[in-house]
Amino acid sequence: MPGGRSPLNMAQYINLALQISGSTFIVGEGDAKPEFHITAAKPESNVMAAEPESHNEGKTTLGFKVDVRLSLITHHHTYKFTAEEHNAHQRSHEIDAMLKHDMRSNKRLMRILLTGTCESGKSAFLRLVRLINKEEFSHNELLEFREAVYENLIQGMQVLIQERTMFGIPWQNSANEVNEILVRSVELCSMHIEPCTFQHYVSAIVSLWKDSGIQETYKRRSEFQLCESVQYFIDNIHRFGQLNYLPSSLDILYAHKSTKAIAEHYFVLRNISFVISDVGDLCFRKPRLFHYFDDITFILFIASSSEFDQIRIEDDHTNCLVESLIMFKTIVNNLLFFNTSIILFLNKTDLLEEKVRKGDIRKNFPEFQGDPHRLENVQAFLVQCFRQRMIHGQLLFHHFTTTVNKQNIWFVFHDVKDTIMQWNLKRTIII
Structure with a gap:
């Protein structure tokens, strides 16, 4: 392609849409600035970055369904990435190459949507995946x-x-x-x-x-x-x-390091390929983004199990567990995910154990029945709180974890295996 520009992947399109929605993004200087109109929606196919029809006309609309219209102006067909964007772009191509290889190798590909509230441990989970995969940090x-x-x-x-x-x-x-x-x-x-x-x-x-x-x-x-x-x-x-x-x-x-963009991570466990799309709480705050992920296999929702007595700093009155439950209900009950298995990580169990010894969950959740100082009772209540908010009857796998537990990734793997077995069983019954 002219200028050596490579195609942007789905995550980069979404991030671009989120960052510059409603504004004009100008890169480079000079007289020739062909204009591109990009829409914030999932491409119909593997769409390459748009080329202008001519230097005079200079307007091309990508094959997207219009949701948010953006304007990207380039100079002589060249997109200049920052160092951070360049690394993400390079990583994107590595993931694309690995996915193509897996498709040729007939490996089973599992797409996981990673979401949850702020500071629940989502980023730590992805870092753990990298460490287990022996991917060194630069x-x-x-x-x-x-x-x-x-x-x-x-x-x-x-x-x-x-x-x-x-x-x-x-x-x-x-x-x-x-x-x-x-x-x-x-x-x-x-x-x-x-x-x-x-x-x-x-x-x-x-x-x-x-x-x-x-x-x-x-x-x-x-x-x-x-x-x-x-x-x-x-x-x-x-x-x-x-x-x-x-x-x-x-x-x-x-370390807590906020992530403001959607990121994708690829890894392989025992011949099963995984692509994790880390969307943070964006799907909750921007419901239109659900349509980007209509092909996912699992939702991995991470919540802090110890936040039942904490208040959101943003509004100073919303209980943090209630916020997690609202987000969980909104995401898993979307019609796009009615047949999608759910993996629920109730994170920070070490902190939950400390709170159960010293506190009383009934102060914040008076409907709790059982011994408030018995960990098993509190954990059962928390799981039930999430399960009660599911209306489609999807498979729900739950695990109580800690931020630095290296078993977390194996929990995901075994849940995937169980789901595959159930899918195969259903096919057998139908046949």
Whole structure:
């Protein structure tokens, strides 16, 4: 193709639509700028990136059903990717090549839609898949995760300081008033944190964490939203403060790094090929995106099992578990998925065990019956809450997991095997 441009895959079309919907995206300079109209809907077939009909006319509409109309202007048929877009584009072609190879090899392909609420552990699951597949993270990715660790740690302490003030809890050590000012002064949105910068805050954060004022606030963390990896990060803060620090595999799994775009990941387990489309909560917030995924085999929904007593920070009144249940109901009951198997990961079981020992789920869910301090009773209730919201009678596989549990991917594999066996059994009965 002219200019060496390669076709965009489905995920890139969707991301482009989400990023520049309603606006004009201009790349390059010069007089010749043929215009392309791209629609935010699934292509009818393997559509190549559009070519202008002529330099004068310069308008081509792709073979899409119109939902959101975008305008992409290029210079001499050249699309310039950023470094991040280039990596995603390259990865897309690798996935396409592997899929074509699998089709020729008659391997069974399973498409999984990965979704769930924010901070439920979706990104950690995909990172775990990469680690199990022995796919190394690039040096640039490690640097990004290092900065995410620093931001998670500083932001976590800033939240604890703010909530301590709101609760009216005094400092045990008055010297921490100075440390409070230092940590509060960090503007994460406007600064790039290197190890030499982070070192300036290590002693202040350690001192604040040891103060009974912060410890008392931390005990009340169910009353506000706090990154659940804060204690892990603080336990390892001196390692993070070393000038040559790069994140370990465990650090990467615990780091919270928001994803704002749809991503696809390919892997193979025992001769079964998987493509996971990570959509976050986009399908819930933008229901029109459901139509992109009408060919999926499974929905993998991840929820935090420990959030039954937590409140969303965005509106300060919606229970986090209720939000997960609403999202689950909206997605699995869509008519496109009436025959799609559901895999439910109730994540962060380690935190759930701690809350069951100390708390009482009946304060937030008075309909609970059983012993609120018995883990099995609480888990059964949570599963029933999700199951009751399914109206199509799809297969539901559920697992209680932890963020760093390497068995998670094998849970998925065995659920896929069970589903295949049931499909084959149904075919046999029909025949």
